[in-house]
Amino acid sequence: MGNAAHPLPLADIRVVELGSLIAGPFTGRILGDFGAEVIKVEPPDRPDPLRMWGERLEGHGLFWPIQARNKKCITLNLREPKGQDLFRQLLPHVDVVVENFRPGTLEKWNLGYEAMSAVNPGLILVRTSGFGQTGPYKDRAGFGSIGEAMGGIRYVTGHPDRPPVRTGISIGDSLAGLYAAIGCLVALHERSRSGRGQVVDTALYEAVFGVMESIIPEYGLLGHIRERSGNILPGVAPSNIYATADGSWIAIGANADTVFRRLCAAMGRPELAEDERFATHIARGEHQEELDDLIESWTKTRTCEELLEMLAQSGVPAGRIYNARDMFHDPHYRARDMILEVDHPVFGRFPMPGVVPKLSRTPGKVRHPGPPALGEHNRDIYEGLLGLSPSAVDTLKSEGII
Template sequence: MTETRLPLEDVRVIELGTLLAGPFSGRLLGDFGAEVIKVEPPGMSDPMRNWGKSKDGVGLWWPIQSRNKKSITLNLREEEGQKVLKELVKEADVLIENFRPGTMEKWNLSYETLSEVNPKLIMVRTSGYGQTGPYKHRAGFGSVGEAMGGLRNVTGFPDRPPSRIGISIGDTLTALFATIGCLVALHERKHSGRGQVVDTALYESVFSIMESIIPDYLLAGYVRERMGNILPGVAPSNIYFTKDKTYIVIGANADGVFRRLCEAMNQPELADDPRFSTHNGRGENMKLLDSMIEEWTKSLPAKEALAILEEKGVPSGLIYTAKDILEDPHYQEREMIIKVDHPELGEFPMPGIVPKLSRTPGEVKHPGPEVMGKHNHEVYQKLLGFTEERLRELQEKNII
């Protein structure tokens, strides 16, 4: 039985910054109930509102990236706007920012300054290179972080230039690590009563998932390069063409799984063939083994081949498009495509919540606020107690 209270309902987050890395952290916290107050400069919206495809003039990325958030406007470049932010900080648990290092300090909003206002504040800082080091002042985007972190060098095919993965993986990886850091700091605060800085860099977040590339180089003299769809020395693990001119993925590199693959192919003798009976043997004879497997897959339509592989317990699957995802019953059963009411577009489909919690699962209450400053009155009047007169003054001065 699930409970109605979300696990982060007692956490208030101020989200500064734009685009992906910082705001994606805000989205993750908001999915589990945190009150996320997104700040945008008056007249200068987050570019994410207009990125990607659109429908009837409405950007289709923004409602996902900013779901569950409240939107206020505030000019942090002006002293009065900085004072307003400090009033917000008094009521907050977390502040997320992803400006270039030094920007918050330039605005007199350093962690030292804000922690004087609220010693319990956790400041989640996301940047290209981190808050320290010789590169800290450089501009950094996810693409550069992916390159410097080593990911681009191993992505693509060996006879072609380094490739992009196809999504903004550097930004979202960094947001995931930043969110982990935020939750760790919130947990630690229960013991110390004090906040701290969570410093997350794009290049470090990418580098941290790069497996063994450093000992590979230093201890084995091996530089991992682009290998296309294969895993060096690990076979079979590849994509294979089928009779109906599509590709399927098969991963059967463990001894037991490989034996089951051989049975699925009606060639059980391959499992005992000295060329393929060991992990190292399969790695050394990868090209030959892959050609034999593809000879089998090309004789069958993809669904038939996958049905046989599933029956034998061999990890395999189609390479999904958006259409495949929408039609898949497993996605549907696990509520990975949810529909949220959008004020302009009606029923709006978006990815469900990850991870699944058994007792206090997350929830998407609404898509990203369609209007900048939609929650100005709610936040400034109800939370901070501003009068109508003060709100008018701030608007006239272009502070909000």
């Protein structure tokens, strides 16, 4: 995993991460996982609230060590002119600035893209906000939950006889962070040809909307509005979750004709594959509820483990509905380094999700968890990178700039 012969793929990139919580820092996390030097900036008087998110142990939030992993944490008060001047001193040493403030915030601090690029023309500014940097809604406050609502995913999530629901994670923020990371890498690639930086503008609602499949042509051409459908996709069958004899739930996806035949054989009901109600994709969709009832009447006679073994041997996609305990003890997760244990100065061995995606020659790596101390790397950056004297750094601290 990243050595002298094969350094991490982004090891020559330096990123300054502004902002807080999930969307912008998620972008920084991805870049850091693949070797970028990510310098996270927090106001000295307003630490990132994510430090206290998630369940807490010994007063520390358990999300922060994951989201801030591989990052160097410094403090800097950008609301003060002296802090803004110090930030400008960083810019010649930086490839990327990541931020997720409301549009206009950087400009209010005299740190908009024009001002930054005047110092460093190759700089890439990655901006994530609720509604983007332009348009009639740009000045509105926007959290991931609002992006999920306006991007469409909330409307189609849940059961048809109940109000829309959210997923159990901040999916809108994470999607925006992913799109912003993609945009950043695209801009870095383009810069290798032009030598020029640019702005990457990601909106939370657009990141959600970008994964909403064909809902727009369905409405624009057919007048059809996709509705909530619970655990199924209407017309795609069988693809559902089914109760098992031991009180678990198993997901089975056998909607392709050939896979459905294999499922029928595993059930001991090969004749179902020839039944006119189920023989084709369209027919199965038209008799979806009836088919699901037949399948569940079978799954309820066996334990989840028995079903998983039978379906694996038959080549039918299936999986237990996992909770954290299932993931933690699953051998496949461990074999693919998807649960890593890293040394943490407070918690000792700290388990966290591994790096995605996997690269064959230069894979990413978790080098350290998120630093628990506020401004832990101030001297490393201000003295080591900018060349300030220790007394100058002490003065900045006494003045509340760092």
